[in-house]
Amino acid sequence: MEDIISVSGLKKIYGKFTLGELNFGIPKGFSTALIGANGAGKTTLIDLMCGVIHASAGKINYFGESDDPDSPEIRERVGYCAASGFFPTNWKPKNIVSSFEIAYKNFDREKFVRICDELGVDSHPAKKQLPMYKLSDGNRMRTALAAVFARETDVLILDEPGSSLDPLMRDRLCDKFREYLDRGDGEKSIIFSTHNIADMENATDYAVFMDNGKILETGFVDDLKEKYIIARGDPENFPAAKELLLSYSANSSTFEGLAKAENSDKLKALGAVTERPTLQTLSVGLLKYAEGKR
Amino acid sequence: MKILRSYKLFSFGNRRHIILAAWFAVVAACGFTLKNIAAFEDFLSGFVGVQHMVIPCVLSCIALNGTMLANSANAGFGYKFFRSLPNAEKHFRRAVLGGNIISLLGTAFIAVVGSFYLESTLMLMFSVVLSVVFLSIMNFVQYIENYVVKLVLLMMTIGFAGGIVGFFGEREFTVPNAVVLYTLVICAAVYAVSLVYVLTNSKKFTGKEQKK
Amino acid sequence: MKIVQNSDVPIYKQIAAQFKEKIMSGEISEGDFLPSIRGLARDLKISVITTMKAYELMTEEGLISAVQGKGYVVNPQDTEMVREQHLRLLEQHLQNAMEAARLCGISREELVKMIDVLYEV
Numbered sequence: 130m131e132d133i134i135s136v137s138g139l140k141k142i143y144g145k146f147t148l149g150e151l152n153f154g155i156p157k158g159f160s161t162a163l164i165g166a167n168g169a170g171k172t173t174l175i176d177l178m179c180g181v182i183h184a185s186a187g188k189i190n191y192f193g194e195s196d197d198p199d200s201p202e203i204r205e206r207v208g209y210c211a212a213s214g215f216f217p218t219n220w221k222p223k224n225i226v227s228s229f230e231i232a233y234k235n236f237d238r239e240k241f242v243r244i245c246d247e248l249g250v251d252s253h254p255a256k257k258q259l260p261m262y263k264l265s266d267g268n269r270m271r272t273a274l275a276a277v278f279a280r281e282t283d284v285l286i287l288d289e290p291g292s293s294l295d296p297l298m299r300d301r302l303c304d305k306f307r308e309y310l311d312r313g314d315g316e317k318s319i320i321f322s323t324h325n326i327a328d329m330e331n332a333t334d335y336a337v338f339m340d341n342g343k344i345l346e347t348g349f350v351d352d353l354k355e356k357y358i359i360a361r362g363d364p365e366n367f368p369a370a371k372e373l374l375l376s377y378s379a380n381s382s383t384f385e386g387l388a389k390a391e392n393s394d395k396l397k398a399l400g401a402v403t404e405r406p407t408l409q410t411l412s413v414g415l416l417k418y419a420e421g422k423r
Numbered sequence: 424m425k426i427l428r429s430y431k432l433f434s435f436g437n438r439r440h441i442i443l444a445a446w447f448a449v450v451a452a453c454g455f456t457l458k459n460i461a462a463f464e465d466f467l468s469g470f471v472g473v474q475h476m477v478i479p480c481v482l483s484c485i486a487l488n489g490t491m492l493a494n495s496a497n498a499g500f501g502y503k504f505f506r507s508l509p510n511a512e513k514h515f516r517r518a519v520l521g522g523n524i525i526s527l528l529g530t531a532f533i534a535v536v537g538s539f540y541l542e543s544t545l546m547l548m549f550s551v552v553l554s555v556v557f558l559s560i561m562n563f564v565q566y567i568e569n570y571v572v573k574l575v576l577l578m579m580t581i582g583f584a585g586g587i588v589g590f591f592g593e594r595e596f597t598v599p600n601a602v603v604l605y606t607l608v609i610c611a612a613v614y615a616v617s618l619v620y621v622l623t624n625s626k627k628f629t630g631k632e633q634k635k
Numbered sequence: 636m637k638i639v640q641n642s643d644v645p646i647y648k649q650i651a652a653q654f655k656e657k658i659m660s661g662e663i664s665e666g667d668f669l670p671s672i673r674g675l676a677r678d679l680k681i682s683v684i685t686t687m688k689a690y691e692l693m694t695e696e697g698l699i700s701a702v703q704g705k706g707y708v709v710n711p712q713d714t715e716m717v718r719e720q721h722l723r724l725l726e727q728h729l730q731n732a733m734e735a736a737r738l739c740g741i742s743r744e745e746l747v748k749m750i751d752v753l754y755e756v
Binding site for chain 2: 176179180181183199201202204205207209211214215216217218219220224227228231232233
Binding site: 158159160303304307308310311313314315330331332333334335349350351354404405 | 673677685
């Protein structure tokens with residue numbers, strides 16, 4: 130499978146925090162979630178990919194074509210949106226329109242207005258205009274997303290797009306993701322970071338789990354769901370089951386944990402019940418595992 | 424044209440240019456009134472004179488404020504947005520150049536208008552010199568990441584400028600020409616250095632030369 | 636198409652099963668194109684990889700095959716095999732019926748009679 134972005138030997142040193150060294154690829158034509166705790170390095174990684182900051186070492190390859198994050202041609206094809214305060218706080222929607230028209234060749238003003246409608250943005254480029262600082266976080270994010278979606282891009286790189294949105298909007302965002310992928314018919318991809326994955330599960334194809342600046346696990350969600358299982362059992366069997374569990378929580382009534390699927394039979398022999406993890410339970414299990422190892 | 428577009432990119436969403444123009448219009452109106460209709464009056468002429476020093480300085484600050492803010496991660500001015508744009512570095516360089524040009528042209532315009540009613544050429548000249556001093560400072564502080572440090576530096580310059588105005592205001596007609604000439608030359612040299620510095624270090628804007 | 640999100644059966648298997656049913660029943664016929672992977676994902680509000688996996692499963696079973704640049708097309712179905720599959724399905728249903736009959740004490744004769752009645756309707 131082709132990679133839309135592949136990272137090799139990537140490193141960024143920030144005082145005490147070190148990201149990397151990272152080596153991984155993100156498959157083309159899918160929606161990829163970067164999942165990790167706060168401070169895992171998701172934003173740093175996204176900033177590196179979008180040229181906001183530059184790597185201390187290593188390379189990022191885009192579209193299998195270029196290694197240069199500063200190349201205007203590459204940036205034209207990347208739709209980037211930061212987690213918060215992406216636009217200057219005194220900007221109104223009309224300023225966003227003008228700036229996008231100056232900076233990008235592929236911005237469509239009508240589309241921006243249309244998507245603002247779809248996402249129910251309060252401050253509207255065609256109606257009343259409010260500066261960013263007067264908007265709620267959710268509205269700011271929606272405006273920024275509308276602007277990014279209004280460009281003709283090949284990959285979207287979004288930092289925490291769902292965090293400040295309400296459940297309804299998050300659902301609509303997932304719809305937008307699938308629409309974008311469908312329109313690209315395998316040529317367009319989405320990369321987004323999140324730490325509440327449950328709402329985005331149905332718009333996630335590929336997952337990259339990060340912890341403390343390192344990659345923990347990568348894979349297609351359906352494959353990962355077959356690689357791991359969630360096991361629950363009685364407390365008296367916990368000491369024996371503990372060896373098989375990657376991460377767990379236990380109390381006097383029950384225990385629950387994440388295990389590799391190949392240990393399923395052994396766990397069942399200990400009287401445990403097993404189930405396929407959801408992306409949410411898988412994330413919790415894996416991140417807990419990483420936390421324990423740290 | 425490209426320069427103007429890039430300049431615009433960094434300075435949306437404020438009416439400061441318009442407010443400043445209106446402010447200057449009021450001062451100019453006062454100046455012409457003083458000169459042609461009203462009798463010479465100490466307070467008003469002092470007011471017009473001082474405004475002529477202040478407005479060009481404010482203009483230089485406004486013209487380079489956008490790019491300066493875009494360099495500060497903690498100023499809430501969308502630095503990630505600007506840095507992620509295609510040709511971010513070029514836009515930044517052009518915007519800084521544009522800010523310098525606009526501010527110099529504006530200052531020249533203010534000085535020309537002022538020459539119709541201000542009696543002291545020395546005052547006119549100081550207004551130009553102060554504007555250039557401010558521009559130099561604005562150029563030098565562009566890449567300082569900490570917004571507070573920038574503000575402190577600017578405040579110090581304002582104090583310094585105020586001192587000069589006061590100093591020369593006292594001895595307005597007694598300054599020998601050589602001193603004026605030296606001041607001009609030094610200011611021009613400092614300004615040239617600042618401009619070269621800000622334009623040749625635009626890599627800093629893209630975060631390429633960030634400290635580890 | 637209907638999907639149960641929190642089922643023990645993975646979603647991709649649900650999708651494959653439903654397509655299979657439609658192909659067997661002739662609702663989708665030979666030479667027809669299935670919806671595009673990403674289009675179906677959009678419609679069903681599920682992730683792309685899930686529909687992709689469903690199509691891969693069907694391809695492995697020989698129900699459909701990928702056409703470069705066009706999508707997935709329904710293969711000509713082996714009529715003998717289709718018949719066999721239908722027979723197997725029928726057998727299974729009859730077994731269920733017998734099970735139910737046994738549970739409420741309906742005799743073999745009565746069951747046959749019921750089938751006769753149903754046929755006449």
